Amino acid sequence: MDTPRHHDVVIVGGGNAGISLAAKLRRMGCHDVAVVEPKQVHHYRPLLSYVGGGMATLDDLTRPQQKCIPSGCTWYADHVVAIDPDRSVVRLAGGQELHYNDVAVCAGSQVDWDAITGSEEAVGTPAAATNYLPEQAAKTWTMLSSLTAGRAVFVISDRHVPCAPVGLKPLFLAADHWRRTGTLGDIDVELLVEGPRLVNHDEAERALRAAADSFGVRVRTGATVEAVFAASRSLRVRTPEGTDELTYDALYLAPPHRAPEWVAASGLSDSDADGFVAVDPGTLQHERHSRVWGLGDVATVATLPSGGALRKQVPLVAHNMAAQRAGRALRHYDGYSVAPVTTNRRELLLAEFDRDGQPQPTISTPDLAKPRRSTFVFDRYLEPQIYWHRLLQGNLPL
Ligand SMILES: Cc1cc2nc3c(=O)[nH]c(=O)nc-3n(C[C@H](O)[C@H](O)[C@H](O)COP(=O)(O)OP(=O)(O)OC[C@H]3O[C@@H](n4cnc5c(N)ncnc54)[C@H](O)[C@@H]3O)c2cc1C
Structure with missing residues (x-):
């Protein structure tokens, strides 16, 4: 030793x-x-x-x-x-x-594959992916962007997922892509959220629901995916109404973590x-x-x-x-925590809240919980620079 x-x-x-x-x-x-x-x-x-x-x-x-x-x-x-x-x-x-x-x-x-039976096997196939692992992230877009018809199912777990609402980003980015390419009408988009709401912030919740409506996304909350069957491209989901089986052509997972x-x-x-x-x-x-x-x-x-x-x-x-x-x-x-969520390929809202769900905006105007172009640009292009050059340098006031 x-x-x-x-x-x-x-x-x-x-x-x-x-x-x-x-x-x-x-x-x-x-x-x-x-x-x-x-x-x-x-x-x-x-x-x-x-x-x-x-x-x-x-x-x-x-x-x-x-x-x-x-x-x-x-x-x-x-x-x-x-x-x-x-x-x-x-x-x-x-x-x-x-x-x-x-x-x-x-x-x-860490991703907890054991929490959803069959999920690890499923993400080994071209029809399922998660961007919660770097090695799967590019495949997520290959899968979503190549879909032109059928059913896309997005699953957001409520079990220790880092910044869980950002699991909605690939959904809205893909839905906007499908609308721009004229295929959205041929794709049935299902969103299964395990928690009671999409985000712990009232105003942002309303905006995300409105965005989902605008793309024709069917949203189900309180929906726990129990198993994924890669061979039949299907999953078993438990909802407050009972247990359901769903088939998919593309499956996106924000999986449970441990x-x-x-x-x-x-x-x-x-x-x-x-x-x-x-x-x-x-x-x-x-x-x-x-x-x-x-x-x-x-x-x-x-x-x-x-x-x-x-x-x-x-x-x-x-x-x-x-x-x-x-x-x-x-x-x-x-x-205090945050959830920056894109609502399409141009706009993003920033929900900031404390552990009781009370809004904790860093600035009072403009209202960042509304989808905005400026917030999108900040999140995609400026925030990474702030991360490398300020946050990782310990430039953090108390
Ligand atoms: C896809 C995705 C999107 C996200 N988007 C956002 C966002 O838009 N906004 C936001 O605020 N947050 C976001 N997050 C959440 C944010 O990235 C995490 O909350 C943050 O990275 C947590 O930092 P951490 O240091 O606790 O964990 P990590 O960043 O996971 O770092 C943990 C480190 O510990 C190391 N480690 C693990 N085990 C050991 C060991 N046994 N010994 C030594 N080292 C070990 C790992 O290698 C790793 O480097 C996102 C996360 C993901 C996955």
Whole structure:
């Protein structure tokens, strides 16, 4: 076994949360930050929706990980396999142990294929796809854009899907494409949403329903897909009215997600947390281990997980780590989150809300919850630049 190493702060995961936090801590004067991240590339994941809708490529959203790790941080290109909070140790797949003063768990969530029987087999066929995985994103648009007649079924799970309402982006981008190419009338578009509504924001919900109506999309909420049968291109769906079988010519999935298994095995979850890191949703400090912090998609933050939510969570965790060390009071996160959803190939609405569904607009005018051209341009073209040049640089005020 390698000699144990010690770092002031160890960050598990170098995605949106991990890199932004590492950079923020460095800005605040923390000298010894280590990031454990196995992937050699970093993805700006929101653009995956535009890849699925034929308006971006994988190249547009990919950077070498080396360029994203903040200068002065130590990078371990390895997987964490366990955290022992009693010994303050992170264990890596390669056998190395890292001791810490504080650890931040930012390992994200993973697609849970087992949650829908047959779904993994289905996305291995040309008639089903998900843009929630980079390797499937381009195929999503190949599948949607080549459909000229038949039934397209879009499924949005309610189980830990990162920024779930953005699963509607490929639907509206495809529907607008079908209308422009004159095929929409020959395509029966079904939307199955597992949750009670499309988005947790009244005004945005009305606008998305109106957009769906304008394209003739049949919307069903409270619809849980139980199984997909790739051979017969059909699926079984349970709705409040009963169980139904539907055939499809194209199937889009925003699939259920789950936490990495080692989180619960390390004793960082609890019976209410579904395998996710059990943090106080206000302070983002672990419920039982005060030097363990959790943020982003891997943590129980009691709101929609999203990159936008991290704009608030990252500075809060950096502040709370320092506050705890100095014996000062911890600050609280109100559950702010965002859902930017295209309503066609030109316009987008931005729903911003807290964990109670109360609107939390960043600016009061114009009303960003209405579909607008300017918001579309911002989301597709400007936000990626802000991500690379500000958010990943830890340029995040509290
Ligand atoms: C298709 C799609 C579209 C989206 N669109 C939007 C949007 O428009 N707006 C928005 O606000 N949000 C959007 N999101 C959500 C947003 O991308 C996530 O909420 C955000 O990436 C979460 O950041 P994170 O760091 O918690 O997780 P991730 O970004 O998933 O990063 C987790 C990192 O941890 C690493 N990791 C995993 N296991 C280990 C381990 N054992 N050891 C070490 N490292 C590990 C992973 O390799 C990964 O790099 C979208 C997400 C997807 C998938």
